[in-house]
Amino acid sequence: MVTLRHGRISGVLPGREDVKQIVYLNSEYVPVEEAKISVNDRGFTFGDSIYEVTPVIHGVPIDFDLHIARLRDSCEKISIELPWIFYTDELGQIVNRLLSLNGAKKDYKLYIQISRGVAERNHILHEKVRPTVLVMLQQFVRPPRIQEGMAGFLVEDCRWAYRDIKSTSILANVLAKKAAFDAGASEAILYDTKPEGKIVTEGSSCNIFIVDKRNRVITHPVNSSILSGVTRHRVIQIAIAENLQVCEQVFTIEELLDANEVFATASGIFIRGIHKVGKSLIKYGEIGVITRMLEKLFNEYVDKQLCTPNETRTKTEDTTTNTKSYII
Template identity: 30%
Template sequence: MDRTVYLNGEWLPEADAKVSVFDRGFLFADAIYEVTAVIDGKLIAYPGHAARLRRSLDALGIPMPVGDDELLALHKEIARRNTIQEGLIYLQISRGAQDRDFVFPQDLAPTLVMFTQAKRVLDNPKWKTGLSLQTVPEGRWAQRQIKTVQLLYSSLMKTEAARKGYDDVLFVEDGYITEASSANFHIITTDGTLVTRDLSNALLHGITRGSILDLAQRAGLKAEERSFTVDETRSAAEAFITSASSFVMPVVSLDGHKIGDGTVGPTSRRLLEIYIEDQLQQGDAIAP
């Protein structure tokens, strides 16, 4: 597929979209990214992603290169140019390019890149079977609430786990689960309570996570935001991860041990259904 890519104000064929070798995103992973899903020609949970993008940029002191209205217009335009009705829009903003130096000036011009990925988001076979996860030690940097492109440790751990037959990893720090390689993690206790890690710099403040908590309250499901251990997870009735691309993904085993009866649970299934229904109602249509 010869996609059209957006790069610093230009629409380019993907083969012609080039970023400087001196870009700090390339040299130092000094960059922020966001991924927005597209379903049925609508941007899913876009306001949350746009707000988190600004928070992450502010945390690193990178100026936002475009205004709010232009950013939304760019998302819609790149989807139209690549005829994306279902898939993902990836956006990345780096601090910009300079000769390699740990110390950076305050006046660098940020690099803004956007591209699309066509994907059948609503046809995920793992929704029916669930995921098998492996616990691994937490090894990422401390400021995980900032959505940076520093994903090497997550990539290495997930790749190693995949070679062992697992679908993903769960990071464990000081005996408590933080999150999966690129998703927030949640459990349903045997008394039907939804438990998710409380927000801090230990984990990404997931947009889908927040939506699920809101939907759970509206559905009358008790929810708690707190730390929880691997043992508590293994004894849970259900578990699932949430992310922008997989929405609500059931987890059926951890380190080879079944969670619940080892099948997709009814609460996880129901939360997925109402999340998709809710987001399709709220989604921002791409077509003019």
């Protein structure tokens, strides 16, 4: 159970700079420098593992239920049998303990990685093994409420066919991001070459949206060509609630460059406008009105999570201390 007082995790230590980082590895809480994984772990030898990253703001994991649902889905797709803790309140207790052990830093990234487990290196696994479970916190700075625009850089999408699986095998993403940085941009915008044109899929670590001349908010549909982003999902919900026309459909590089607005979404950046792609300015190189509106509304959504449970948390009441407890 993750217990919150006034929207914060209870039991978290006062801010201390001398607290060593503690991680959860295979049922044990250990200092990060003492955490050891076998050289025969399939996550190490094959990249045979799944991961998930959740922002934790003021002790509250944002949209934790959706992140864990995606983790379960990815594990199911590659036939990793998740340990029971991912189906009970035990996971919330682990997160709460890690927050307490690591001291009260303001914000974190909660990183979870599940590998198939340890076995002699062989493509075919001939025995049933126990998955390796890693849960750790990394320091995280919440994005500014009004962010500067960033530059995008077009890179052909050379990833595998199952991009909907959040696998740790992301070398192609890393190389695409490096190509963007080498070109002076912040994000790689990936595209597939199809008979109908060069179709924008997503960013190397984000989803991509455009706002067209009719003020329609457009993003690639959920299928095996993209990772279904949690922030993407929330932004679509917010846009629909504001009576914006949202279209989940493919769009080309030409449509991207001709758009009124372009923005990216991800758990680490929330919503961030893209003011140019390569040498081409989007509109006049300014962040558009719709992007700014969605940026503001998404931050308000996050703020609300810091004080109240989201709709899928289970609420209990401690009448002796008047402390609300939320089971994640």
